Amino acid sequence: MKLDSAIFSHLPVDTKAIDIVLEAEAELQDIFQSMEAIEAANQWKVLEAFQSENIAQRHFSPTTGYGYDDIGRDALDRVYAKAFHAEDAFVRPQITSGTQAIYLMLSGLLLPGDTILSVCGAPYDTLREAIGICGDAPGSLKQFGIHYKEIPLTLDGNIDIPEILEQIKLDPSIKMIYAQRSRGYSWRKAISTPELGKAIAAAKRQVPHILFAVDNCYGEFTETIEPTDLGADVMAGSLIKNPGGGIAPTGGYIVGKHDAIERIGHRFTVPGMGREVGSYAASYTPFFQGLFLAPHVTVQSLKSAALFARVFEKVGIKSLPGSEEARSDIIQSLQFKTKEALIAFCKNIQKAAPIDSFIDPEPWEMPGYQHQVIMAAGAFVQGSSIELSADAPIREPYIAYVQGSLTFSHGRIGAIMALDALIKSGEIA
Numbered sequence: 001m002k003l004d005s006a007i008f009s010h011l012p013v014d015t016k017a018i019d020i021v022l023e024a025e026a027e028l029q030d031i032f033q034s035m036e037a038i039e040a041a042n043q044w045k046v047l048e049a050f051q052s053e054n055i056a057q058r059h060f061s062p063t064t065g066y067g068y069d070d071i072g073r074d075a076l077d078r079v080y081a082k083a084f085h086a087e088d089a090f091v092r093p094q095i096t097s098g099t100q101a102i103y104l105m106l107s108g109l110l111l112p113g114d115t116i117l118s119v120c121g122a123p124y125d126t127l128r129e130a131i132g133i134c135g136d137a138p139g140s141l142k143q144f145g146i147h148y149k150e151i152p153l154t155l156d157g158n159i160d161i162p163e164i165l166e167q168i169k170l171d172p173s174i175k176m177i178y179a180q181r182s183r184g185y186s187w188r189k190a191i192s193t194p195e196l197g198k199a200i201a202a203a204k205r206q207v208p209h210i211l212f213a214v215d216n217c218y219g220e221f222t223e224t225i226e227p228t229d230l231g232a233d234v235m236a237g238s239l240i241k242n243p244g245g246g247i248a249p250t251g252g253y254i255v256g257k258h259d260a261i262e263r264i265g266h267r268f269t270v271p272g273m274g275r276e277v278g279s280y281a282a283s284y285t286p287f288f289q290g291l292f293l294a295p296h297v298t299v300q301s302l303k304s305a306a307l308f309a310r311v312f313e314k315v316g317i318k319s320l321p322g323s324e325e326a327r328s329d330i331i332q333s334l335q336f337k338t339k340e341a342l343i344a345f346c347k348n349i350q351k352a353a354p355i356d357s358f359i360d361p362e363p364w365e366m367p368g369y370q371h372q373v374i375m376a377a378g379a380f381v382q383g384s385s386i387e388l389s390a391d392a393p394i395r396e397p398y399i400a401y402v403q404g405s406l407t408f409s410h411g412r413i414g415a416i417m418a419l420d421a422l423i424k425s426g427e428i429a
């Protein structure tokens, strides 16, 4: 069914933009239904995790100081473990970002002389200095004697399994295979969970004790299974993306095998203390509530992403994935023809935001990134990208990465406003 465009007559835009967006939406009804089926499956998975851990009001009490016997903290770990079908989990507001969660996963499990084999090409920009692939950041894995090797994705964007098998046969120092599910700042599709599963199974058949670690940022709840369902030893992500449901104010998580999570806990606090310490005076309520909402909010984002793809396909912009393609992350890549169009697009996403809509974002140098980046992020939680946001490194080809929206209604308004601005500027026909 197509919405009546009169509903949007109050928007300060041309009717042409409204018509294109509503037509795109009407064409996507079957796709939306399959996304809602994913939400239904994941909502049960999360609810079951809460119920089996008997989550109660007492888990919401704030704690202070060392946080001995912090039952909210420990229960949150157990709920995450259950929701991701993992043996154990480490979830903390004190993990400052997804990058730190991933860095902890690596630094907690690798020792001097070990090698990490990255199998989706170079890792996400902010991890390159942390690993020591570039720059000379103090305390990088490289400075601790941990080596790095990488295998690019195949030309059709898949993991090169034969090459992994070859490398782990030749080099016994490879202790960890590292895969990045989402695309980062590159023009490629996300790696689906079944595809990750194939790589995990093949690698473990050959070297059973090899660790398989996944950067799961942006992937959570976009499919009905997760990498941990298919044998990943550990995976990590950010709480201001999918699993925080737009409610968690900060934080990161790592889930996986019990021994691995224990080691990471000792790396995070103090060797010998591990996960026994750590308090949070602001209460863990938003982390529980955010996880509960995450399957729904993630699917709101997926629907918005498909809408952005369809709308801009209609006006001749290249999209990845295409509006009807399967998804394994919440990102929509749009490839604009000019730098001006790219910047105008991001500026108008900002204009559609509930917070800081009056701010005009400009490209700038950001810590951890190698290019100037423009970020449209008018979010309740600073930098949250489960909220409607768009960012783009200023380099060719001119790709905007759009993601999030707590509600599909908001995503739709964003699409209308961004399209309208581009039509008016003459950037697209």
Ligand SMILES: *Cc1c(COP(=O)(O)O)cnc(C)c1O
Pocket (backbone or CB within 6 Å): 097, 098, 099, 100, 102, 124, 126, 180, 181, 182, 183, 184, 215, 217, 218, 238
């Ligand atoms: C966002 C992201 C990260 C890093 O997360 P931050 O919270 O921004 O530090 C790592 N990997 C991927 C694929 C991401 O999308």
